[in-house]
Amino acid sequence: MKANFDIVVAGAGPAGLAAAHAAASGGLSVAVIDDNPRAGGQIWRQGPHAKKPAALSRMLGDLIRNPNVTSYQATRISLLADAREMIVDCAEHGGMSISFARLVIATGARERLLPFDGWTLPGVTGAGGLQALIKGGMPVRGERVVLAGSGPLLIAALATARAAGARVLAVVEQAPWRAVLPFGLSLAATPSKLGQALRLTRGFTDTRYWTGSVLTRALGNERVEGAIIRRGGRDITLACDRIAGGYGLVPNVALAQMAGCALASGAVAVDEGQRTSVQNVWAAGECTGIGGTELARVEGRIAGLAASGQAVSASDVRERERWRRFARRAAHAFELGASARAWPSAETIVCRCEDVAFGDVAAHASWREAKLQTRCGMGPCQGRVCGAALETYFGWDAALPRPPLVPMRIGALLQAREHDDARL
Ligand SMILES: Cc1cc2nc3c(=O)[nH]c(=O)nc-3n(C[C@H](O)[C@H](O)[C@H](O)COP(=O)(O)OP(=O)(O)OC[C@H]3O[C@@H](n4cnc5c(N)ncnc54)[C@H](O)[C@@H]3O)c2cc1C
CATH class of the missing domain: 3.50.50.60 (FAD/NAD(P)-binding domain)
Incomplete structure (x- = not known):
């Protein structure tokens, strides 16, 4: 299957939903893509034992009623074929190629x-x-x-x-x-x-x-x-x-890295309008820095407005600054001290996917060398867990992600390719 939209929003957490809401208000066609079965991201995660928050109900109601918005849940963005096309693995439609003029990345954060x-x-x-x-x-x-x-x-x-x-x-x-x-x-x-x-x-x-x-x-x-x-x-x-x-949390920058966006201090670097270093890509929420749900929402709104060519209000900019100050206070208070950064024993497994012990990794000088020699970070999670730990202990930069970003069914990959000549 193949689809085309003016704007694709990657991630349906507070930032992505706010971005989609703002972008769709400008009359453009918008797709929101998220790998969870239901929208909401981390803080608004839905499930049998989770009450849907009022803010999420309101936002989803508006998006569902808007004919310009298409939502793809249980859909993983597995690779970007280029700056205007992505391959996704969708539970409902299988492998799909989705093209877009503009992309808003709102992929959130991961636990450290x-x-x-x-x-x-x-x-x-x-x-x-x-x-x-x-x-x-x-x-x-x-x-x-x-x-x-x-x-x-x-x-x-x-x-x-x-x-x-x-x-x-x-x-x-x-x-x-x-x-x-x-x-x-x-x-x-x-x-x-x-x-x-x-x-x-x-x-x-x-x-x-x-x-x-x-x-x-x-x-x-x-x-x-x-x-x-x-x-x-x-x-x-x-x-x-x-x-x-x-x-704490670390920004989830994998998709942005794949799009070629520059990073600053481990987060996606953005300008005042939430635009990244790549011309048709904006980013918002915790992939641009850890700051909580209020900051994610206002950044999402600014990114959605800017990406759809609408004016950003001064009050949104002031609100973002207010929550950025809060984020800086939290980061300062919970900065990791020496006891948290202390190395575990040499026998402690650091890469759970490939069963690699900390001592074996510590014997190497870089993430790349450790990967090549020990297979650390080369399992199904592709270093999403051990990468953040090794960055904390040794300051190693996580390697650029290799496609596919997340494991993808071969059938879905072939299905997407049938309809598309993307460089896989
Ligand atoms: C595990 C976890 C639990 C948290 N729990 C709380 C909490 O209880 N209370 C609180 O105040 N804060 C919590 N936070 C912090 C919370 O993430 C933020 O406050 C807020 O949700 C950030 O919003 P966001 O839109 O930037 O990201 P998120 O809410 O994380 O949304 C990002 C979405 O993008 C999706 N995504 C990422 N990559 C892809 C891909 N390749 N393809 C498709 N979809 C993708 C993710 O699955 C996610 O649904 C939690 C964070 C984490 C990591």
């Missing part, structure tokens, strides 16, 4: 998972991963959970796990009190964030919030049975059924 002894045991997930599993219907009622890592996502995961009936034993935060407290007080400057924090931490008093602490080991044989936490120079052991964690 740093390996520790035992992290490959069943029962260990990312904090956002645990949320996704719970929203998707996984039961955790009565389970003892330890959340560990850094940043506000741990608090969001705490609220989700508690609402699903789990007993969260501790939230282990690597940042020290002297950083977390001023950040908490600064929320007064953003009342919506303060309200969100109060809602998420309601009934929090019986949960330990251990700052300046790191989880160093998961215990267990067949699955997780406990966690060892380094706190104040001593090790504390907690018996638990589940560990979920993550050290």
